[in-house]
Structure formats: structure tokens, C-alpha cells
Amino acid sequence: MTRPYPVSIQLYSVRDACKEGxxxxxxxxxGMGYAGVExxxxxxxxxEEIRNVLDDLGLKASSCHAGLPTEENVAQAVAIDxxxxxxxxxxxxxxxxxxxxxxxxxxxxxxxxxxxxxxxKAEGIRAxxxxxxxxxxxxxxGKTPHQIxxxxxxxxxxxxxxxxxxxxxxxxxxxxxxxxxxxPSLHIKDGPKxxxxxxxxxxxxxxDWAPILDxxxxxxxxxxxxxxxxxVDGDMLxxxxxxxxxxxxxxxxxxx
Numbered sequence: 001m002t003r004p005y006p007v008s009i010q011l012y013s014v015r016d017a018c019k020e021g022x023x024x025x026x027x028x029x030x031g032m033g034y035a036g037v038e039x040x041x042x043x044x045x046x047x048e049e050i051r052n053v054l055d056d057l058g059l060k061a062s063s064c065h066a067g068l069p070t071e072e073n074v075a076q077a078v079a080i081d082x083x084x085x086x087x088x089x090x091x092x093x094x095x096x097x098x099x100x101x102x103x104x105x106x107x108x109x110x111x112x113x114x115x116x117x118x119x120x121k122a123e124g125i126r127a128x129x130x131x132x133x134x135x136x137x138x139x140x141x142g143k144t145p146h147q148i149x150x151x152x153x154x155x156x157x158x159x160x161x162x163x164x165x166x167x168x169x170x171x172x173x174x175x176x177x178x179x180x181x182x183x184p185s186l187h188i189k190d191g192p193k194x195x196x197x198x199x200x201x202x203x204x205x206x207x208d209w210a211p212i213l214d215x216x217x218x219x220x221x222x223x224x225x226x227x228x229x230x231x232v233d234g235d236m237l238x239x240x241x242x243x244x245x246x247x248x249x250x251x252x253x254x255x256x
Contacts, residue, residue, distance in 0.1 A: 002217040007244050007253035008036035008062035010187065010228035014236055018043050023053045030057040032241045033248065033255030038226050039064040039084065040092070047083035054085070058256050062224040063088035063159075063185060068095075068116025068127055078123045088184060088223075089120055090128040090159050094135055094149060103140045103148060110152040117155035128157040130187065133195060136168030136175075144170070150179070161187035161228070162212055167195050176215040176222075185224040186216060188247065199229050201239040203246035213252050225253055 009029055011018055017025040022043040029037060037059055042050055054061060061084045068091040069077040081089055095109030117127035135146040143151075150158065158179050162172040164187075176183055190205030191197065199205065216222040225247065232239045247253035 001220065001223055003213055003252055004248070004254040005213075005216070005222060005225045005252065006035035006060075006062070007033075007247050007255060008038050008060075008185075008224045008226040009034050009240055009244070010038045010040060010065065010226050012040040012065065013227065013229045013240055015040065017237060022050070026050075026053050026059065027057060028237065029240075030059050030256065033244050034059065034227075035254065035256050036060040036062040036224060038062050038090075038224075039066075047080050051084055061086040062226060063090050063128070065090050065092040065130065067091060068113055068129075069119055070116065071119065074116075074119045074123070078120070078125055081125050087124065088126050088128055088157075090130050090185075091116070092130055094129055094131070094145065096145070098132070098134045100134065100138075100145060103143075106140070106145050106148045107152060110149055113149065113156055114153045117153060121155055126157055126184070127155065128159045128184065129153075130159045131161050131164055133164045133168035136165050136170040146175070150182070157182050157184055159183075159185045159187060159226075161189070163187070163189040163191065163193070163199070163207060166193050166207065173211050173215045176212070176219060179221075180219045181221045183216075183219060183221055185226055186212070186222055187228045188225050188243070189228050189230070190243075198231050198233045200232065201229070201246065202227060202243035203250075204242070209250070209252060 191199035
């Protein structure tokens with residue numbers, strides 16, 4: 001696939017609004033023009049209830065952020081995935097903390113990630129992991145944590161958060177190209193490239209989007225671009241609205 005990519009939103013961005021009224025917030029997201037949503041919890045609703053809301057609004061579920069399953073909970077995870085209608089189950093974190101001590105700790109996490117990916121693969125669900133800056137801003141034995149994960153989790157896909165790669169002082173273009181077919185979605189966020197500062201609407205920060213989307217076109221594997229804004233100075237709903245309109249106006253993304 002090449003641009004324009006369908007635009008999803010990681011619903012963590014609008015978590016406060018979702019807590020106040022989840023279906024009402026999904027209606028606002030649809031009204032902004034988003035093509036899909038990436039889940040981060042259901043705010044007390046059943047998957048079936050929310051699937052009905054999505055269908056009524058013409059929204060698709062691109063994926064979710066959740067823990068990769070274990071043998072004990074994989075059946076429940078798969079049931080939720082199927083009810084909501086996506087086949088990309090993304091771990092919101094790599095399974096090791098920001099204060100990771102070294103290669104051994106990363107390899108232990110890789111075992112869990114690979115096992116979760118195998119369990120999902122057997123059910124026809126793809127498993128991915130989402131990065132932060134700390135998978136890119138350090139090296140152990142000459143390799144970043146991200147590189148170690150790529151090499152040791154053969155069944156795992158990678159949702160590249162382009163902003164966090166940049167904050168980690170690495171090139172998101174290179175990260176995308178190096179993954180090739182193992183990069184089915186991108187997180188699109190913007191800001192000052194300073195972890196301590198709030199983010200901005202996409203298009204209002206320091207990210208250079210043209211080469212990033214060129215890289216996505218080159219690998220041909222990206223299916224969704226997913227807006228995520230962790231925190232912003234001002235109104236979050238306005239920021240996510242500006243973001244999807246920027247991506248569509250630039251020809252990078254497409255809405256419903």
C-alpha cells in the first residue's frame with residue numbers, strides 16, 4: 001500500500017473524553033474524518049457494544065494496544081480482537097522498563113513477546129509492539145534494544161512510533177526501511193522532540209513528514225497511520241481534529 005493511508009487514532013489520546021462518554025467521543029472522532037480507531041481499553045463497555053457503535057459510525061478498528069497474551073488469557077484476548085474486528089494486536093510496551101539494565105533483561109522480554117506472538121499467530125491474529133524512545137536512545141553490545149527485539153522475535157511485527165524514534169536520537173526513516181514488511185503501521189505524533197515538553201497537533205511540531213511517508217511508500221507494508229498525542233498544551237480534541245485534517249490535506253492520509 002502507498003499513500004494516502006487510512007488514518008486511525010490511538011484512543012489513549014482522547015482518554016479523558018472517552019471516560020466521560022465513550023460512544024459520544026467515538027461519534028466526535030468519526031465527525032472529524034478519521035477512518036479508524038486503535039483501542040486502549042473499552043471504558044466499561046463490551047466489545048459487542050462498541051463494535052455496533054463503530055459500524056453505525058462507519059469507523060473501522062485498525063488495532064489495539066494491550067498486553068501480549070499468555071497461554072492463560074489468549075482466548076479472551078482473541079475473542080475481544082475478533083469482536084472488534086481487527087487482526088493487529090499491539091503491545092503498548094516492550095516488556096522491559098525504561099531503566100533497562102542490559103541485553104539479558106531485553107532477551108527475557110523477547111521470550112515473552114515471541115511467545116505471545118506465536119499464540120496469536122495460531123489464532124490468525126498478528127502481534128506487534130509499539131516503541132518509545134528508550135528502545136532507540138541506548139545501546140548494549142553495539143545494538144539498540146529495538147535491534148535486539150527485531151533479531152530475537154521473528155514472529156513479532158513493529159508499530160514504529162516515529163516521534164519517539166526521533167526523540168531517541170535515531171532516524172525514523174531508517175527504522176521504517178530496516179523493518180520492511182514487518183512494519184504494518186506507524187504512529188504519527190508531533191512536537192518539539194523533547195520528552196519533557198507537551199506534544200502538538202500533527203503538522204505543528206518539528207517532525208519532517210515527507211521523508212517518513214516516502215519510506216512508508218517504499219516498503220509497501222504500511223496499512224494504517226495512527227495519530228497519537230500523549231499530552232498537549234490546550235484542547236486535545238482540537239489537536240486531534242487538526243491532526244487528521246493536516247494528514248488529509250497533505251495527501252498523506254485519507255479519512256472515511
